[in-house]
Amino acid sequence: MSKRKLTQQQQRRVIQQQRKHETSHSDVAEQMVPEQTALGTIVARHGAMLELIDKEGQLWICHQRQHLGQLVAGDNVHWIAQDEHHGVVVARLPRQTELKRQDKLGQLKSVAANLTQIFVVCAPLPLPSTLLIDQYLLAASLQGLKVVLLINKIDLDADLTTVDALKNLYQAINLPVLMMSAFNNEDIAKLMSFMRDEISVFVGQSGVGKSTLIQTLLPAHHIRTGDIAMQTGLGRHTTSTARYYPLVQGGALIDTPGVRDFVLPHSLDKLDNVAIASGFVELARLDAGCQFRNCMHMHPKGCAVLAAVAAGQMAPSRLASLQHFLQMHKQSKG
Ligand SMILES: Nc1nc2c(ncn2[C@@H]2O[C@H](COP(=O)(O)OP(=O)(O)OP(=O)(O)O)[C@@H](O)[C@H]2O)c(=O)[nH]1
Ligand SMILES: [Mg+2]
Ligand SMILES: [Zn+2]
Structure with a gap:
């Protein structure tokens, strides 16, 4: 048996072990699902308020039954409409995959669920962190997710030596690398070709252009994007909560708030x-x-x-x- 195969077997064992560890709110919840529920997907969480999208693509404002734990963008749920715009989420379907991050208190919190692909976005500025990239690669390999390294903003009149080196480094370990500009139509078309039937999450430091990329891919939406602070070259944390955008051709994009500090996903x-x-x-x-x-x-x-x-x-x-x-x-x- 080749070493590569052995590694994949070991990986599967790790995933199984991790799943056993997880407390399954959803399994308990599913036993209590009343008959008159519909299926939906969580778009975003704002404190106790949830945005949900139904099968027809309509948005609803919902609250949730307490025993469900914290629901996040990408969670598939059972819910019941209460009036024309509002509803209540009564159960969560089991998560296939999960992106986690530590909150300010050091607690590990889910950010997005049921993703199949991660775009790790970086740019010439803010300077990329290989530690941050490598932790996403680790999180992805543990859950069998696809990963693409997206080096954005190469239209900038900046020194590209660092990002060129980054491209060579990650291509050498078989990672697909896209060097592009969110403002270049051909680049955006190429990026779109990665999206079909995938639930793609955009992660990376604040200010690298995650929301701008999603906005360009989905011109019909209006997404808040931010300026880079002139003095620090850092983003300003424009996106404050993860958000799920369904794609008409199948699949979805999930925007996430940028990270500034080093945080481990696992x-x-x-x-x-x-x-x-x-x-x-x-x-x-x-x-x-x-x-x-x-x-x-x-x-x-x-x-x-x-x-x-x-x-x-x-x-x-x-x-x-x-x-x-x-x-x-x-x-x-x-
Ligand atoms: N020159 C150039 N600027 C870009 C590009 N992509 C994004 N920007 C700019 O970078 C700034 C930050 O973009 P955002 O999309 O808000 O960055 P973000 O990664 O979503 O940031 P957070 O939400 O804070 O995590 C904005 O002023 C964008 O216009 C690009 O390809 N080239
Ligand atoms: Mg953003
Ligand atoms: Zn050794």
């Missing part, structure tokens, strides 16, 4: 070293593993990973991310 204490390694395809390419089990790849003795980096087979920034994730996992165990 709670690493639940991930063992094998699960973390699944986010690094370079490791599957190694001829032999490290000499010591649970090697942290910090010391050259018997370390196949450090040897691969020295031989130019793995990028130093990827090693840094791997070391970071392993270290965080170790610390979380105490």
Whole structure:
């Protein structure tokens, strides 16, 4: 059996284990679904208020039964209309996949549900973070999601050395990379070709152009986009809640609020070293593993990973991310 296959098997086991861990509000809820409900999808959450889209594409304002936990953009639900515009959500269908993020209190919260594809958006400015990109790659590989690295704003009169290097780095590990401008029609048409029947989530730092890209893909909508603060080059957190936009040709786009600080999408204490390694395809390419089990790849003795980096087979920034994730996992165990 090839190493690649083994890794995929291991990945499946990790996903199964994770699913077992999750408390299933939905299963409990489904037993209590009354007969007169319809199916809908959550568009956005604003505090206790939800926006929901029904099968005909009509928007409704809803509240929810309390036992359902926090519903997010992309959740599929059972709901009941109360008048012409309002309704109540009574049950949530099980989530196939989930994008999570830590809130200000360090609690892990769901941001979007049932996604199939992640666009990790970056730009020449704000300067891209490989750690941020690598954590999304890890989250995606753990859930079997597709990932595209979208380098936006290349029309800017800026130094493109960093983003060119980024493109080479991620293409070398088989990631599709799009270098584009949200203001270029051909680029937008190419981007659209990735979308059919996928539920695509746009993530990345604040100000990289996530909402602008979605606005350009969906001209009929009016989406708030923001300015970049001149002094810091950072975005201003224009998008404040994740939002689901259905596509007429099938599938949907989900816009998310930008991240400024480094936040992990997953709670690493639940991930063992094998699960973390699944986010690094370079490791599957190694001829032999490290000499010591649970090697942290910090010391050259018997370390196949450090040897691969020295031989130019793995990028130093990827090693840094791997070391970071392993270290965080170790610390979380105490
Ligand atoms: N030059 C250039 N500017 C762009 C491009 N895409 C977006 N922008 C600009 O970048 C700024 C920020 O864009 P947004 O779409 O609000 O960024 P965002 O990623 O949604 O930011 P948050 O909602 O804060 O996470 C706006 O002024 C956009 O007009 C692009 O391809 N080229
Ligand atoms: Mg935005
Ligand atoms: Zn090692």
